Amino acid sequence: GDSVTQMEGPVTLSEEAFLTINCTYTATGYPSLFWYVQYPGEGLQLLLKATKADDKGSNKGFEATYRKETTSFHLEKGSVQVSDSAVYFCALSDRGSSNTGKLIFGQGTTLQVKP
Amino acid sequence: GAVVSQHPSWVICKSGTSVKIECRSLDFQATTMFWYRQFPKQSLMLMATSNEGSKATYEQGVEKDKFLINHASLTLSTLTVTSAHPEDSSFYICSAHQGYEQYFGPGTRLTVT
Numbered sequence: 001g002d003s004v005t006q007m008e009g010p011v012t013l014s015e016e017a018f019l020t021i022n023c024t025y026t027a028t029g030y031p032s033l034f035w036y037v038q039y040p041g042e043g044l045q046l047l048l049k050a051t052k053a054d055d056k057g058s059n060k061g062f063e064a065t066y067r068k069e070t071t072s073f074h075l076e077k078g079s080v081q082v083s084d085s086a087v088y089f090c091a092l093s094d095r096g097s098s099n100t101g102k103l104i105f106g107q108g109t110t111l112q113v114k115p
Numbered sequence: 116g117a118v119v120s121q122h123p124s125w126v127i128c129k130s131g132t133s134v135k136i137e138c139r140s141l142d143f144q145a146t147t148m149f150w151y152r153q154f155p156k157q158s159l160m161l162m163a164t165s166n167e168g169s170k171a172t173y174e175q176g177v178e179k180d181k182f183l184i185n186h187a188s189l190t191l192s193t194l195t196v197t198s199a200h201p202e203d204s205s206f207y208i209c210s211a212h213q214g215y216e217q218y219f220g221p222g223t224r225l226t227v228t
Contacts (some may be wrong), residue, residue, distance in 0.1 A: 036219075043121075043208050043221040044159070089158065093217075101147055101212035107158045 002027045006090050006106035013080055013113050021075040021109045023064075023090035031092040033057075033066055033073040034103070038087045047075075047088070080113045087111070118142055119211050121220035128199055128227055135195045136223045138209030144189035145211035150182075153206040153222075165192040199227045 007022040025031065032051045036044040048057030053068035062077045073090060090106040118141040128134050138148055146167045151159040163184050164172040171184035181203075183195040196203055204227045210217040 034216075044210075044219040046216065046218075049216070101217060102149070102161065102164070103210075103217055105158045108156075110156070 002029075002031065002092060002094060002104050004090050004092055004104055004106035006088075006109050008107075008109070010110040010112055013111070015082055015113055015115050016079045017113075019075070019077040019080045019084075019111065021088055021090075021111070023073045023075065023106060025071050025073065025090075025092050027071075027092055027094065029094045031094055033064070034091045034093065035062070035064055035073070035075050036089040036091060036105075038089065038108075040086070044089065080111070082113045082115055085111055085113045117211075117213060117216075117218045119209065119218045119220040121207075121209055121223050123223060124221060125224040126226070128225070130200055130227055131198055133195055133197045134199055134225060135193055136207055136209075136225075138192045138194070138211070138220050140190045140211040140213075140218070143211070143213055145213060146189060147212040148186060148192040149210045149212065149217065150184060150192070150194050151208045151210070153208060155206075159208060162194075196225065199225070201227045203227050 004025045034049045035047040037047045038044050048059040050057040050066035056065045064073050064075045087108045087110050089108045091103045093103050120139045122137045148165040150162045153159050162177045165184045165186040167186045173179045186192040206222050208222045210219045
């Protein structure tokens, strides 16, 4: 079945450092890919998305490019801030004929940014 | 747009009692909503898919008689945890499906004493 694998955390960075969180997926169809962020004690918020190969999603300085050839959707940010400390989830949604809307999540990666 | 609310945001109940959690899509209609459970420092586990006007579809291993789901309207789904036990303590999150996206509620923290 479809699955998402994220790099294990926690990831600890100093403020203004470059961030990469790796995400790879396996899917039989043509999934849409998402990054969600969860701040402490809160629900998930959509950070960015990409719906087809080579699409780049971006938001709040974060970027991720849908790479079909490497089945990856790595999250990057050039300069992290303390306020970016959160748990980041990579997810996919099957856009095939059985579009149930189900999301399959990776295990989440905790990011800690220190001043 | 695309706001999903949950009520209550947190609840404490005694073992053996039942608790109802509401999930509402505030500015759109959703024929499909999802219920997730999240344990501390872990990913979201899909519990069930809630379909308006029909029975919910439960994921393998989820007790449908314990976690009752009702999707009575296009903007409201409820999850009732029946005969709650301490092991049911968790963070419950709902989402509403629109197009190819899901919009998440803020979650409900359930503590069973």
